[in-house]
Amino acid sequence: MTDHDHALSGAYAVDALDADERARFEAHLTTCADCRAEVDSLREAAALLGADDVVAPPPSLRDDILAGIDRIRPLPPVTGTVTPLRRRHRLPLLMSAAAAVVLLLGVGLAWLRPWHDEQPARLTAAERILAAPDATRLEKSFPDGSRATVVLSRSEGKALIRTKAMALAPAGKAYELWLQTPAGVMEPAGLMPDQPDTTYVLKGDATDATGIGITVEPDGGSPQPTSAPIALFALDS
Structure with missing residues (x-):
């Protein structure tokens, strides 16, 4: 060669x-x-x-x-x-x-x-919500010391929930999340992970939501709430 x-x-x-x-x-x-x-x-x-x-x-x-x-x-x-x-x-x-x-x-x-x-890393849905200029936060503490924080961005049309030291749902049950419409209807928005500390992006469009609720439902969830909310976050319109 x-x-x-x-x-x-x-x-x-x-x-x-x-x-x-x-x-x-x-x-x-x-x-x-x-x-x-x-x-x-x-x-x-x-x-x-x-x-x-x-x-x-x-x-x-x-x-x-x-x-x-x-x-x-x-x-x-x-x-x-x-x-x-x-x-x-x-x-x-x-x-x-x-x-x-x-x-x-x-x-x-x-x-x-x-x-x-030099390209920024692609943000996750949760990161986009948290970084949104219009992100608003609502926090609730429970008697057992656990906390839940809701973060809403109407520009993103999404909301998430963060829990800290959250007590697990009873056996055979799950925490279900809900988006409340302006008409007062509660629409299912997913099941919270069965973990004490978690961040979960709610399913559905939160652009016009007036509230976010948490109920205790049978495993697998329900199409409509079957119990009173253990937490209800009222959102500003």
């Missing part, structure tokens, strides 16, 4: 070799760990670029690529056996194409990676 054969990794990674060149290079890959690593790296970079959302590249990207091609060190001329005419003309084109691919991937990743690193 010559230096020119080593340089085919870029063209191989983007499937730019003919059948003979591909077969020869794949035979070389079985004995050359450096070329295998380079091909894997180029394919990984290409996959990363393809997996990202389509965004407009910066105006400087084209100029950076063209300027970088001018700086690429050319390989020494082929010596020894004369290469057939078709391949002799094709090889420099492959070298240039492979160099352009490597440079493009490098510039593209250098541009994309910082952009992604």
Whole structure:
């Protein structure tokens, strides 16, 4: 294998070799760990670029690529056996194409990676409620010392409940949550996790809710409350 054969990794990674060149290079890959690593790296970079959302590249990207091609060190001329005419003309084109691919991937990743690193982590539904500018909090303490706090964001259309040292529901029972509509109807909003300390986002649209209730219901919940609420949080309209 010559230096020119080593340089085919870029063209191989983007499937730019003919059948003979591909077969020869794949035979070389079985004995050359450096070329295998380079091909894997180029394919990984290409996959990363393809997996990202389509965004407009910066105006400087084209100029950076063209300027970088001018700086690429050319390989020494082929010596020894004369290469057939078709391949002799094709090889420099492959070298240039492979160099352009490597440079493009490098510039593209250098541009994309910082952009992604600076992206804020996606917030959970609970985090969006807590961070909302209009988030309001209502807290209730129970005789046994446990506490429950409701946080509502009408802009998010959601509410959550946080419990601290909450006594577990009786055996065969569950705490069910309810959203009260302006008409006074209690709509089921999910079952609280059977844990003393928990954060739970209520199901349903809380945009127009006038209250949030907690009742003790049979395991699995009920379509309508079957007992008086152990807590009812009145929400401002």
